[in-house]
Amino acid sequence: MTTAEYVDYLIAAASGDGTLPDVGNFYGNEFHSPDENDYLFSEDPALGLPWAKIADSTVSDAEKAISAAVEAFPAWSATSVTVRAALLNKVADILEPLSYKLAVLESKDQGKTITTAKEVDIPRCLHNFRAFGTSILNHTSTSTIQSEPISALNIVTHDAVGPAVLICPWNLPLYLLSFKLAPALACGNTVIAKPSEMTSVTASVLAVAFKEAGAPPGVVNFIFGRGQTVGDYLVKSPAVKLVSFTGSTAVGKQIAIAAATTNKKVSLEMGGKNAAVVFPSVDIPDTVATLARSCFANQGEICLCTERLYVHADIYDTFLDQFVRETRKWQVGDPKDAKSRVGALISQPHFEKVNSYFKLAKSTKNAVVHCGGPVQLPELQKGYFFAPTVVSNVADDSKLLTEEIFGPFVVVSPFKTTEEVIRKANSGNYGLSASILSQNIDEVTTVARALKVGTVWANCWMVRDLRMPFGGTKESGSGRDGTAGDSLDFYSEKKTICIKFGQA
Template sequence: MDLAEALNLALNATSPFAIENFINGRFVPTERVIDSVDPSTGQVWAHVPDSDAVQVNQAVEAADKAFKSWSQTSVQYRSTILNKIADIVEANLSAFAAIESKDQGKPVNLAKVIDVPRCVHNFRFFATAILHDTNESVMQQEPVTALNYVVKQPIGVAGLISPWNLPLYLLSFKIAPALAAGNTVVAKPSEFTSVTAWLLAYVFQEAGVPEGVVNIVFGNGPRAGEPLVLHPRVPIVSFTGSTLIGRRIAEITAPLNKKLSLEMGGKNPCIVFESADVDKAMPTIIKSCFSNQGEICLCTSRLFVHKNIFDEFAKKFSLAANALKVGAPQDDVDLGAVVSEQHYRKITSYIGIARDIGATFLCGERSLHLSNGNKSGFFVQPTAVTNISDDSRLMQEEIFGPVICVLPFETEDEVITRANNVIYGLSASVWSNDVSQVHRVAQKLQAGTVWCNCWLVRELNMPFGGTKASGVGRESAKDSIEFFTEKKTVIDGHMQMVRCEIVTTTTTSTTTRGGATISAVHRCAIERRPAVGSCPSAQPAV
């Protein structure tokens, strides 16, 4: 089966179909499978491999074997491969978007403008970034003259674990820099949203990625994820997911001295000051709360509004949220289904907590009207509550759904303290027409990213990551390449070994000092200035 046939199967399947692990350039079935459920219908639509340590080890062995040759390829070659991957995904954008929507529950229109284009951009971005990556160098003068420079070398097999909320978007954001830097990969996508990762394997084949360079093993955390991060030939692990699992990875890998990047949970505040233009800000604030059913780690979860505009804001927020359409992801809707029944029960349990503690609902208590085919799906309407305390579970715990807490504040110092009063520190947003205030507050918020009068805008050269319980490490052009490489410092002491006199020989001649052979061009360059401690009569050339 090729990519076109696999896409056709996923797009037109009338009964559940089986996907397979991708190991050493081949698709490999497993005996055990996990049912993958279409969140919008509640029906099984695919069977995902339930891999264990045996399959993980096969994938790691293939990646380890391929590393020797892949790590020696030129950056130009790797850039070409990444661009081919991007071109193939882009050529099939609509198909990938439709399948991503069915697998995850998000509106297909969102997948068309966010998920799949960002996947394409991730591969193209790192295809270019690796061509322009630079290394540090310095000419040392004391106590001797020596050239010091840094080389970045690929590390080996990268274990990549990606989440279910933005499957293609975030998996590609790990695979692209890992490959660009010269590593090989064993990826484990979420067992809830595996189909587009399986299709991506066909893209790798079509793009000419050598066998063993990328391997994809499907399964759950305990059976597949844990053997991957513990494998002795996986020296580097990049994880995006919950804080609970991220902490578990950090704990079990601590004795193994692995290089870790952990992008974990968030409880992101949005602060709306009195000077903010509420009408102008409202569409973006609504998106920050409810995009992708609130299943984005960067979505707003706590909304602080200055008390002088709170009533006006709450009314407009409620109207805007109630106007959002919830329904079948393939239709023209704003919110689709949340990813699974398990997650649906988690989200609705927090809505139940809000009722139990007497919270006031600004929106979210109307009945949903769904078509017959979607009545067994996992749909949650946009919900916002107020009149709760800052120490309530709704304000402290990550819900990861379309449930927002909206509370008033009085002073700048007060709201900064309250915004920081959680274990998380992934992102925050600030709305104010006072430029000084915006940047003053941004400096004081404990978050890896702070948006000022905007949301979900970032140039990929800028670092991304969290503070506190939201993560360890940063991702960007520079940060990702540095994470997926090991820095080595090289010191060249030729400068202190060459003779002091000015040399005027031809470019083909060589001189040997201390066993080192130096070309005349290099020698002339370094002999323009004598090494520290050399003959005091030597003079620099003019």
């Protein structure tokens, strides 16, 4: 079956033809039913109903995928970077004509609007494969010639590490999976990918695409199911040499501890409680539009979304009024409707989590809830819809300002001095990203240098150049990704080779 044929099969199911497609594990270039023949339901968050069945894998399933990756590693790690780059580019070429259909599937599985998937997720997935395919061809290593104490040539090689486990979250399924798959394969590793059990369907499309593109058996493998079952086993397996994880801080810490027992290389991209800082020099209408997107894009289900908004006291009242007006323009609706800017939250448990913070805000003395809350759409009454929410007048130590909500929810607070806002922005356990809005270059540079985060955006948000390092500080993670060495360093082992010149 070609990738196009497989996508059409899934699209038919997404269109409501009564079929619940089975997504089995993929190893050895074939799909396999789980050993115990158990499946999980993948829900359409907009309908609150199952639309696909995902393998509920066990340890025996994971062992087979690991074995396939181990067997394939010697040959794949010995291939040239030209071969690996060609594979990544071929996968992108196969997927690109299917972009709109992939956006439909991503929306169906995750709840985001088709527009978001079409404009963000799918283009970035294609870009990831092509960017790393190009980067590996142009990657250079350090070399030196020394004359003392002897004459010698020193060169550095980048060796493949071994079978790599890639654990991905549910918020940007294809986008983030491709951000791990591409560099891992480019460096010569074989992979076992473990997508979230809530959003595994489009990962199965990647499996078919890699086979069609000519990936040898065992190079790319997918295990589906629960993290506490197969994810834990994959991380602890001595045969796995590297783990890359994106997800919650709580799970990331568990993975770090588990991986330490076999001294694996580990990269963790975890939670965030990102702040934005607004100074008086901004153009307020432009700024509120930028910040609304930073707060509510993808239903706020992006680790980089803004959840804390600090506005200078001189413009606080005016800004807050315009920001609330802008927020109310963000239409909640059917993800298939092009007019919808906010789709459905991923699941009922996550809906209840976000709603618990809404209830906390409503019950907090002096707090003001300006807009937002649960939404029930007449045509989608079982869907998990939540309107963009703006809250103000909240104490600094409130859970609303210290805990990651991961939904369309932001708290707006005033500040008077630069020193005060730096202290507030740096408070808490997270350090993933931040935004600064100012037309004063001194304000921008002073605050940017002082913030304890991995990425600072000035007068923009989520502008990504893959050549730049990406990652978090504190409890937002460890390690960096990016084509200009960061990902390639993580997914390879550096080895120095010293060759003496002349006679022994």
